[in-house]
Amino acid sequence: GGAMGNQKYEAFLKVAETGSFKEAARELGYTQAGISYLVNTLEREFGVPLLVREYGGAHPTSDGVAIMEQVQDVCNAERRLEARLAERKHLEGGSVHVATFTSTAIQWLPGIAKRFEDLHPAIKLDLTCIDDQNELEEMMWRGDADCGFAVFPVKRDLHMIPLVRDPLLVAVACDHPLAGEGSFPAEALEAEPYVRLESGVYSEMDELFRRNGVEPHVRFTIASDYAVMSLVSAGLGYSVLPGLILRDAPFPLVSMPPEVPTDREIAVCVRSMETASAATRAFLEVTQEWVEKEYRERG
Template identity: 30%
Template sequence: MSLFKYEIFHKVAEIGSFTKAGELLGLTQSAVSHAISSLEKEFGFEMIHRSKNGLKLTTDGQIMLSAIRKVLQAQELLKQEAANINGVTKGVLRIGTFTSISTKWLPTIIQKMEQQFPGVQIKIKEGDYYEIEKMLLDGVIDCGFLNRPSSNHFQFTPIYSDRLLCIVSNKSHLYKKDLVDIKDVELEPFIMTSYNGTNDVKYILDMYNVKTNIRFELHDESAIVSMVEHGLGITILPELILSKLPMNVRAIPLAQNCYRTIGIATKQSISPATEKFINLLTDWLSKHNNNE
């Protein structure tokens, strides 16, 4: 069977459109449709249900998508290993990340990757911790930033300790403190982060048996800071996500010196491009931290 048919099916499943998938692959809509029909005929079952509302993978299609991803990953790894033997690093590198990493680290790291390894095409997919883990398990990405993995299917390398800080406005009685004891968080309304996956803030609060008065739960950190700015509560956030805070808001260290551990997670076997990325990232972080 043609690997190109697998690539076509994978792109259609990713994009959800024959026409758009064809545009990205340089094919007509008719050619894409014919390739999918040919695959379905070879396999003996329908993989994509077509209706006036669009395209949807069948249950069998979902199963085959997972298998086809593995085939395409093996093909990509084969190409990269051959190039690596010839002294060249090239191929596709797919990275799963969350907003603070995308903002603070990746622009510099990608720039360095492109300078040192111009043959590597980098693709970025954002999500929360849970989504990044799922993308890694499903083979959508080659490596991903996580706080701590819940699966033993990954290799997890800790790379950065990110302080958790108490965020308060000048309306809080904690505002003038140099350090905030984590038990003091119980005294005011709390705005909780609502990440999917392991929530570092909830984990730390549970560790110290802190009973918070949760007023709101929000996913967007900038919205949480805005709530704090308007005196609607206090919160705890990782230092890395904080940029310029409003004039009446402070980020105060916790007396317990709490932090989240950021690491890079991969499958057990990694490609040469992934290895080069991780080496460059850890080297940059080492130099970056020493210069702070």
């Protein structure tokens, strides 16, 4: 943290989040007495009690709850202010907090991060992986993440930079009778048991069934793409997964397009280009170039 105000706010938010002065001290690198001092100072300044201290823990008072979001906003704003000042001093430093989901994290981020590090060694990359897209959008909207990957459509009014159309594919076991076919027929989508990936973005899978005019017969619903692949590989049903996830499947599978092909559009987004830091803009630039090159080479 930078300014004194920032530390008091961070201390309060961290105690509220962890429910413990001890845990907050550990995570922020203070002594417990230091955290207490910061929170007490803030309560004196605000003139209201912010935390109820109980044996072994703490939770926010109603006043504390009421102002928490504003305090978070102030912290985010101060962080942006510090980043902007650093830029004005021509430091090629700063940090970029990127929110991502599993498939982009696994398939793209290693390549993008390496390239980014080569070009901008002084900028620190922070990565968070979240598969619930609503939560991911909220992080970018609030400014908790500087930018991130998302799939169209996006509910929040974020600035979107489209990157790639990623096909949705049907995955089956290698010995499945249709494994050799060019596409998976619509009637099979309806007749056969479906292993559904449950994630914040499964509506994109629903689109495939809509376009093929069928209602799937769900046999299992599970929130891990690896678990889904494992069940499919064992012959317990077919699944629908994005091409990006299936690219280096850790289980033997055959994937093919459905009868009516469907894809999803992946974009990288930022709340606004005007307020984006130079470090964030650098990350967006590297991402676009890397993805373009990657897909050009893959053909």
